[in-house]
Amino acid sequence: MNILQINASAKRQGSESTRLANAITGRLRAADPSAEVVTRDLASAPMPVLDDAALGALFTPAAERSAEQAARVALDDAAIAEIQAADVMVLGVPMYNFGVPAQLKNWIDAISRAQVTFRYTEKGPQGLLLGKKVYVALTRGGRYRDTPADSQVPYLKTVLAFLGMDDVQFVYAEGLAMGADVAAEALASAGREIEQLAA
Template sequence: MNILQINASARSEGSQSTHLAKEVVVHLLDAHPDANVVVRDLARQPFPVLDEAALGALFTPEAQRTPEQAARVAIDDAAIAEIQAANIVVIGVPMYNFGVPVQLKAWIDAISRARVTFTYTDKGPQGLLTGKKVYVVLARGGLYRDTAADSQVPYLRTVLGFLGMSDVEFIYAEGLAMGEEAAQKALAEARKDIKAIAA
């Protein structure tokens, strides 16, 4: 059993989404004590953005890449190897300006590679990262669940599904910036859901 934890917060310390993602992993380890856990902290180890140089490297045949291009592709190769090996993926996601953090988008770009993690067929695209369970922990200052302002859940459900990860559960901690009482209620509800799904 391999568990991959992705911390998407821009903060390495004090992030509620990271704390809650860690709690999911702790509960999963209760059920799978021999599991191997890999943690990607995207604040400490951010992925480079997908720019013109990166595209040039990815679209250059491997034997023709410069050393710089090979090094750039190797960064994404490592992320792909981690997600391919994972049986369970836990992603801690804060909401920044109604969207996902740029750090998370860069990671998604890194693991999204044609003919490796998805492919196109005569029936349309097919995800190749199948057979994985994904838990997404969402930390938000306000209340956005099931509203038009929530762009995170539709985006993550779509892109993860595109890559073959359709078994996705979302855990919500909302209202964290709406006063101490609201924050404590949000964390209590999230922890209740964490205990339930991990069981």
């Protein structure tokens, strides 16, 4: 089993979403000690934003790209290769201002490439990243699960399914800014849920 862990927090240290993602990966490795893990930390190695220069590079035929364009496309190619090789993906995702971190959006833009990870057909879009299990550790300062204020889960479900990944399990740790007792219980509850994964 190949596991790809994506840490989306802007924090290089002390991130609860990363800690929970690490716990999920650890639980999966306990169930399958032979599992290989690739970790991409978007705080220490962020993906560049999809801007005009990046679009120009992506839409220039490979043989005609400048060295700078080729280097830019190679960054996305590496991210795509990682997700293509993964059997399981673990995402650590904090909530920033009711959405996903910009770091994660940039990574999603990097791996979303027509004719490579999705394609359009006469029947509509078809995801090409098939047969993958996805675990998402969500951390929030408040409590937003199953409310209109939670834009993260609908977005992630939509974009992951668009790419072919519709087997997604969410682990929530909410109320982390609502006092030490609430935070401790939220993290403990998430930890108990993680212990039941792959059991």
